[in-house]
Amino acid sequence: MMTNQSEFVRPVPLDRVYRILNIGPTVIVSGKTENDFDAMAAAWNTALDLDPAKAVVILDKSHYTRKLIEESNYFMLSIPTRSIAPQTLFLGSVSKNDEPEKIDQSGIRFLKDVEGLPDDIDLIEGCAAWILFERIPEPHNEAAYDLFIGQAVGAWADERVFKDGRWMFEEVPQALQTIHYVAGGRFYAIGDAIDVE
Amino acid sequence: MMTNQSEFVRPVPLDRVYRILNIGPTVIVSGKTENDFDAMAAAWNTALDLDPAKAVVILDKSHYTRKLIEESNYFMLSIPTRSIAPQTLFLGSVSKNDEPEKIDQSGIRFLKDVEGLPDDIDLIEGCAAWILFERIPEPHNEAAYDLFIGQAVGAWADERVFKDGRWMFEEVPQALQTIHYVAGGRFYAIGDAIDVE
Numbered sequence: 355m356m357t358n359q360s361e362f363v364r365p366v367p368l369d370r371v372y373r374i375l376n377i378g379p380t381v382i383v384s385g386k387t388e389n390d391f392d393a394m395a396a397a398w399n400t401a402l403d404l405d406p407a408k409a410v411v412i413l414d415k416s417h418y419t420r421k422l423i424e425e426s427n428y429f430m431l432s433i434p435t436r437s438i439a440p441q442t443l444f445l446g447s448v449s450k451n452d453e454p455e456k457i458d459q460s461g462i463r464f465l466k467d468v469e470g471l472p473d474d475i476d477l478i479e480g481c482a483a484w485i486l487f488e489r490i491p492e493p494h495n496e497a498a499y500d501l502f503i504g505q506a507v508g509a510w511a512d513e514r515v516f517k518d519g520r521w522m523f524e525e526v527p528q529a530l531q532t533i534h535y536v537a538g539g540r541f542y543a544i545g546d547a548i549d550v551e
Numbered sequence: 552m553m554t555n556q557s558e559f560v561r562p563v564p565l566d567r568v569y570r571i572l573n574i575g576p577t578v579i580v581s582g583k584t585e586n587d588f589d590a591m592a593a594a595w596n597t598a599l600d601l602d603p604a605k606a607v608v609i610l611d612k613s614h615y616t617r618k619l620i621e622e623s624n625y626f627m628l629s630i631p632t633r634s635i636a637p638q639t640l641f642l643g644s645v646s647k648n649d650e651p652e653k654i655d656q657s658g659i660r661f662l663k664d665v666e667g668l669p670d671d672i673d674l675i676e677g678c679a680a681w682i683l684f685e686r687i688p689e690p691h692n693e694a695a696y697d698l699f700i701g702q703a704v705g706a707w708a709d710e711r712v713f714k715d716g717r718w719m720f721e722e723v724p725q726a727l728q729t730i731h732y733v734a735g736g737r738f739y740a741i742g743d744a745i746d747v748e
Contacts (some may be wrong), residue, residue, distance in 0.1 A: 377731035377739055378575010378593040397573040400597040402609060402696060410600060410607060410698070436745060443747045497694065499599060499700065501607070521733055533745060534574035536718055542574055545742025548633060548730060550640045 356498040359479055359512060360465045366483065366509035370519035371407035374433060374483045374511065375400065377521065377544060379532035380410075382432040382445055383411055385422030391457060392419040393478070395446030397535045399431065407506035409487060414500050418450035424496075427489045429504055435515075437541050438462065438480035443539060471507060475508065482532060483511035523547065556663045556676055556709060563680065563706035567716035568604035568738060569682045571630060571708065572597065573666035574714040579629040579642055579675060580608055582619030588654060589616040590675070592643030594732045604703035606684060611697050615624065615647035621693075624686045626701055627673075632712075633740050634709065634726040635677035636661065640736060665707075679729060694723065720744065 375381075383391035398412035398501045399527040409431060413420040424428045434442040439462075441461045449457055450456040465477045477484045479490070487504025515522055515530045531543040563571070572578075575597075581590035594608035606628060610617040620626045631639040638658045647653040662674045674681045684701025692698040712719055712727045720728055721744045728740040 372595075373734050376577075376733050378577075378594070380575075382571075397575070398569075398597045398599065398608065400595045400607060402595065402698065408696075410597060410741060412597065439745050440747050490658040499605075501603060501697065503601065520737075521735070521739065528743075531742065534741065536570050536573050537716070539747045540717075541747070542718065543742040543745055544731065545728065545740040547726075548636050548738040548740055550637050550738070551735045 358413055360468045361397045362512045362514050363398070363465065363468045363471070363472070363477065363510050364513045366511045366516070367519070368407045368506050368509060369405040371485055371506045371509050371520070372401040372404050372517055374485065374509070374516060375409055377532060378534060380434050380442065380535040380541065382412070382434050382442060382481070383413065384430045384432065384478070385419045385426060387422050387426050391456065392422055393445050393462065394419045395535065397443050402495070402503060408490070409485070409504055412504050413499050413502050416449070417453070423489060423502065429487050429489060429502070431485045431487065432478045432481040433483045433532055435480055435482050435529060436531045437531055439533050439541055441480070442533065446535070468470055471510070477510065482515045482530060483509065485509040557665045559709045559711050560662065560665045560668070560674065562667070563708045565703050565706060565711070566602040567606045568682055568703045568706050569598040570714060570716055570718070571600050571682065571706070572606055574729060575731060576630050577639065577732040578608070579631050579678065579739065580610065580616055581627045581629065582616045582623060582625070584619050584623050587619055587649045589619055590642050590654065591616045592639050594730065599700060605687070606682070606701055606703070608699050608701050609697050613646070613648070620686060620699065625684060626684050626699070628682045628684065629675045629678040630680045630729055632677055632679050632726060633728045633730055636667050636730050636738055638677070639730065643732070650678070655666060668707070674707060679712045679727060680706065680709065681702070682706045708737045
């Protein structure tokens with residue numbers, strides 16, 4: 355399924371970012387500096403504002419990714435699909451503090467040759483959408499609650515599953531469903547569409 | 552399905568509350584004072600801490616419910632199921648500022664005769680779980696971001712669908728699935744279980 359995912363990646367208008375996060379997916383949070391990269395899984399996230407689009411993500415002090423975000427002031431929230439549930443769990447279970455080769459070992463890969471994508475943006479293969487945030491520094495929240503706030507500065511989605519500001523799970527293979535973590539290796543995939551008139 | 556839901560309601564240990572919120576459901580936020588009650592829908596929420604259990608919910612300044620929470624210092628997050636998707640959308644679409652009879656008009660009802668439930672706790676029928684939070688006042692967050700933080704002081708769940716700290720959607724009728732709002736009247740229900748070894 356993920357062969358050639360690159361050709362389906364399209365930019366998302368920032369005022370539609372909240373709709374990506376609204377359904378409450380588990381996300382992969384990543385941070386990078388000139389010489390380093392790390393990614394972790396986070397069920398604890400929410401949209402925070404429509405326009406300019408903002409979001410909240412909770413990042414424990416022990417996480418290696420957090421240090422990179424504090425250094426670079428940017429973080430990416432990527433929305434993993436069912437196709438990479440094992441890799442997502444690995445990213446949430448293993449720390450780069452203990453395992454410097456975490457990213458290689460996780461099995462995640464990055465999309466190549468995405469048309470129009472800036473050179474410094476890396477998109478994790480097998481995600482449904484990717485949102486780049488600039489951190490809004492809030493020292494009290496970060497220290498007291500591990501709560502980070504960001505404003506979206508770029509967003510992309512796989513147009514097979516998110517297009518024109520709408521999720522379209524009912525039209526795609528199960529592999530493209532978002533995943534919602536509970537505990538103990540158990541996720542739930544997103545399910546049926548329900549339209550209330 | 553919801554006939555006699557009262558008999559299935561059980562307390563949830565507070566250190567398991569995060570698992571209720573982990574899957575990212577849309578919630579019903581309610582607040583009450585001695586003489587008033589209001590409830591609204593909110594897709595923007597997240598668990599914030601394990602133990603003591605905390606959560607974040609975003610409450611715009613225009614919401615009537617927010618005023619009640621600011622006055623009482625408590626709020627309830629209830630997790631609506633597919634069985635009350637229309638009522639949930641109504642609670643998220645109509646403001647008590649405009650419609651004083653909102654709650655009656657919404658069609659929501661409250662459970663009666665839940666064994667062991669304190670008299671001052673009202674549980675909305677058709678939800679999968681209910682979590683009562685004491686607000687942790689954070690004036691900057693509330694003013695700048697509409698971001699409210701609470702610490703859980705009580706939690707209950709319908710044991711058919713959440714028991715021993717685990718969601719059990721695979722064992723219950725569709726009507727008990729959580730719902731995850733996008734926009735325009737469109738929700739997605741929670742779907743398949745995925746267990747990563």
